[in-house]
Amino acid sequence: MTAIPHGRTRRTPLVSALCALVVGSTGLAGCSEDPDAGTNGVGKLPAAQIQSKTTAAAAAVDAVRLSGSVVTSGHTYKLDMSLKADGGTGSVTAEGVAFHLLRVGEQLYLKADASFWNKEDGKAGDGSDTAAADKLDGKYVKVPTGDPSYKKFSGFTDKDLLLDGLLTLHGSLATDGHHEQSGVRTIRITGDGGSGGKLDVSLEGKPYPLRLERAGGAGTLSFSAWGKDFDLEEPAKDETVDYGKQLPSS
Template structure:
């Protein structure tokens, strides 16, 4: 009978070690895919540069759709606004009342239901004003109160700011788009998700101090903007009530 050759123990140990090393190499190759492959590359940048790039992209874009909440002091505003350099159109909800804002150039119009005007203190004219655009006088307090919601540059410069030390917090997704997340002070200073696809626009912002969450979309997509015609407007006068 022919004897069966046996591999010495030390050789078997060496072969096993080689096999494990090869398996580890294969697994690393399969599971270690570059999360930034095929992206715009901002995910590989330091967080300060990511924030700088996204601010520049937001400033350069002519249009944006902004939606979410903004908390200022004791007031919470829910916004759904389309903004451009020459004006804006959309809705604002505050203190249980919803109203629409329309700005064309320097002209600001407000449209609300009867309940809004009653809460603002004008019960007598509520039925006349409901559903109509009311031109807001520029010298009126209401103009100064609401104009900021319609100014793209003002909103972007005020909102897209993270506080504290910046850091990246992994790859995420917003609306089906891959993002890189930047945090301020470990998240306490806010978080910002930046698109890894195409232009590095900001897509989602969680403001510091629980001051609201906003999403940004339709960057650079134009939308129609025109003053309402006479049948849609009511001349309130020189001073508007505000709630």
């Protein structure tokens, strides 16, 4: 896939500085630059069309990395995930406990330390709990498809499902000016003046979403590495534990 170019990131500040110098020394007005000059052109479109183009661009690309926080059902999850069509890998932190997810096709693995597996907020309930936690400590545990954890955690590794749920602004759409994210020029669109979410869309290369503030303070996410492939392989057998039909802490 085409990488997002960075060659023009200093152009706007430089031109603005020169413009200010000319105006200050000559008193002439009207020195300005088209903020959409040299861009992919989506900044000139209505907000609804920008949203349509950015969601289409996100759906068409093979891989992406997303990082940030998501608040759902009263819980805050911190994510750093690399995703593509057939799976994903990365870290999730919930309620101060971190764990690693890996999905290859339909097979989902979860890796965490013993404190994750111990019951009662990290305190073992009895000797059997401690033994199970020690057995799973630092291992990739196969998550059975019928386990309650499978649906919950596999969603964090599903590119299309995750982006479909995240890249939604609520309410009346509008544009909110030109901005910059990590050196890339963007156009921002909002829902209901920002209360329904804010989304920065790249003006360079493909109109990929680069930063999202979810409605109602439900988290902020950054998107990067669009189209950059990565290895996705099942862990070695000596790194894997198959616990059976249900995980111990489900």
